[in-house]
Amino acid sequence: MTETRKGRRLVEPDSRFAEFVAERGDALLRYGHVLAGNPHDAADLVQETLIKLRGAWPRVRAKDNPESYARTTMARLHIRAWRLRRRELLAWDLPEGEHHDVLPRGDEQALWQALATLPRKQRTVLVLRYYEQLTDAEIAQVLGISRGTVRSQASRALDKLRAAAPEAINPQPVRGDAR
Amino acid sequence: MNDLEETLRRTLGHAAGQAPPAPDRLAEAVEAGYRRRRHRGQALLAAGAVVLLAGGAAIALRGETLQTLPATVPTETPSAVSTTPPPPIEQVWPQAVRTLPVKLPGGRTIREIRRIDDHTLLVTTWSRFERTNAVYAYDLDTRKLRKIADVPTPRGTVLYASGFEVGGGRVLWWTALEGGKGQIWSAPLAGGQAEIVVTHPVDDGGFDALEVAGDRIVFSVRAGGVFTAPLGGGPAEPVEGGTGMHLLAWPWIGPSGGYGPTDEPRFGSIRNVETGETDTAVTQVDEKHIVCGLTFCVGAKPTGPSFHRLRDGSGEQKLPGGMHPLALPGRFHTASVLGEGPRRQGLGVGRQVLGAVLYDMTTGKSADLGVRPEDDGLRMSYPDNRRPLLVYTVGDQLRVIDLTRIP
Known part of the structure; x- marks a missing residue:
């Protein structure tokens, strides 16, 4: 109607x-x-x-x-x-004066900030893969790109994160057992 | 899954949990937005400059009383609370207000607008969504339209014509082909054919700044790097010291551009590539989200409120309505006017946007822009150094505020 x-x-x-x-x-x-x-x-x-x-x-x-x-x-x-x-x-x-950018752990905070430096397509591929838990074939369908492009975008993005946030690869101890 | 992937999964999960909750009246707001668009025939304006205003609370309407909430408005009023709305912009800065119809003769919708001079605007039209097909000069006095050039979309284009700029008697813009082949186009303002004057590799983000400086084109790319090329066309050369840098406003460049990481001040440290002079904005430990322009910086205090001040740290004021993380700060600032509605306990969400206010942070004057919720024109451009126009829709008119005409 x-x-x-x-x-x-x-x-x-x-x-x-x-x-x-x-x-x-x-x-x-x-x-x-x-x-x-x-x-x-x-x-x-x-x-x-x-x-x-x-x-x-x-x-x-x-x-x-x-x-x-x-x-x-x-x-x-x-x-x-x-x-x-x-x-x-x-x-x-949006709520004034509230900041939603501080994560409880240092490695997560570093990675969150490193994510901000990625081009949008690369970031989106990572979000679909690691937050939405989609397969590369599903990601390709969602974004209307080839599976090869999904893989290359993800791999470039992970390389950048590795370089930008080395602490995310060897996470710091959660608490208390740091020397 | 390796360590990085595992940390990434965990990070995204935790970060998602920090998103603010949806407002109670989200469905109503969506319904209103949907109806506005249908009725206005999708006459949406693609605002040009860096961004707009999703900012926070500046002013709240409580019954008939307009009241600042919770930041002080930097007016001459000594009190932290202003009990009257600012006067309409037609009264405060009449010389800066220009209007034009949303639709051009022939029914075409104006998409982007740039300033050519006091009497002339550059406007673009689309053939389909996002695809700019022509650029025109619009005479504000005679209301006549003159075609400057057709805007081609070559086969294989993945980033459509963006970043229109005027300078040196030319209009420039950029596109990118598949495979990271960025192209800068140029057409004579007097009218004529558009041609590719620079070809330069770009990543998914394309170019992040484009400007005419004398007889040169200067530009930077999202991935980092400042380059220059002859205005008439030719190979691009890297600007000395420009590796990995971004153009703020020629001849000033900086390492952390408008799209850089948020943990360091964007354009906090800048360098004049002609004189070698450098400038580092004064910042305090624990301040966040700092973004600087040539003269001003904005950012957030550790306790929450946003500030606006000079690069040397002086003249600090609270920024009404909060900041948008991508907007380059300047003398002018816009913020939403909010009305009280049902809201979640302890959160500001759920209030309704009722309008918008333009603030002159230097003189303390402010003006009601006249935007109302029923207008489709809650779509606005954010002014910056190169694009001193604020553009929005009121009724059937586009309103263009030329900030260069505010003394």
């Missing part, structure tokens, strides 16, 4: 979409956070993705898994966003 306004199709609201957002919003923000590296870009990414999902909702719900659609869209948007270097004002705000 649709209403027409200025010749454009407006997909009617569906309470199941609102439920999906309420249930999965936090998880998508967590995924956005590891993709983008900071809460601002993560929030942008989630907002943009959910607006797209909202328009495609009847089709996506009928045929695909909405969560998988959202995650694929986020990965693709993230890679593409830098070309445009544009940003839309968020429709919501």
Whole structure:
């Protein structure tokens, strides 16, 4: 069912979409956070993705898994966003004065900072592989690139991380047993 | 899985746990955003410069009272709380406000905007998503459009035309082909054919700065490295001392560019490649996310609030609304206006964005930009040294704030 306004199709609201957002919003923000590296870009990414999902909702719900659609869209948007270097004002705000960039362990903190230096495509491949636990074939499908490219991007990214954060290869003792 | 991979898996898992929670009214916000876009026919403006404003809380509306929250606004008002909204920008800086229609004659949508001079803007159009197909000069006085050049997209292009810049009577932009072949294009502002003037290897990030300096093109690449080439075309040569560096604003370059690691000040240490002069911004231990421009730095105190100050450490003020980690700081700053809505305990999320304010950090003046939630124009560009325009949509109009016209 649709209403027409200025010749454009407006997909009617569906309470199941609102439920999906309420249930999965936090998880998508967590995924956005590891993709983008900071809460601002993560929030942008989630907002943009959910607006797209909202328009495609009847089709996506009928045929695909909405969560998988959202995650694929986020990965693709993230890679593409830098070309445009544009940003839309968020429709919501982030907590002021809270910083979400300090991880409990030194090796993790070093690696998190090293991740920030990777090109977006390389970072995205690593996130899909080590956070989303996808296989290289699945990553290739999500990003629309060849498996060879997935492997080469991942390998280049890991090399860079190894060089930038040597402490991540030989993790420091967790606590107490340092001499 | 080796040590690095294991640490990576663990790091990503822990980092994900630090993401802020989704606001309660996320679904409503998405619904509103979706409807705005449908109604406006996707007339979205690709803002040019480095970025915008996802910043934090500057001002909150409580009933009819506009109140700063929690940072002080750097106005002449001695009090930390301003009880009235800043006046509209048409009153504060009328000479800086220009408007143009969102749609060009023939129904084309304006995508990017640059400043050519006081009376002329450079605007681009797309053929399809992201694919710029032409660049025009728009006369603000006569409202006439003049085509400067077609923008070709050669076969194999993976990074579409980006980074439009004006200088030396030319308009420049860059693209990249598969396999890391970056290309810089040039067309005469007077009108004519676009041609490739520089071919240079790039990584996935492409170029990160492009500028005209006299009769030379200067540029840097995301992977690091500053180069120069003749404006008329020719081989690019590395700039002495520019290995691994990034262009801030010619002739200033620095080791940690706008996309560098966040644990050291971005453009904190810079060098003038013409005179050899160097400058290191004054920073305090434990300050984070420091980003510097030619004159100012912004960053965050260990306790949370963001600051704005001169590179020499003086003139420090609280930055209203917080900073965006990628925006190069300058004299002007924008922040969202937030209204109170349901929110999670102890967190600022859930408040609604109601508008935006432009701050002049030097004089302390501020102005309401007139952006409202029902406008599609919550899409704005962030001004920087090379691109002194703030662009956003209000109703059917694009509003362009020319910051060079603010005394």
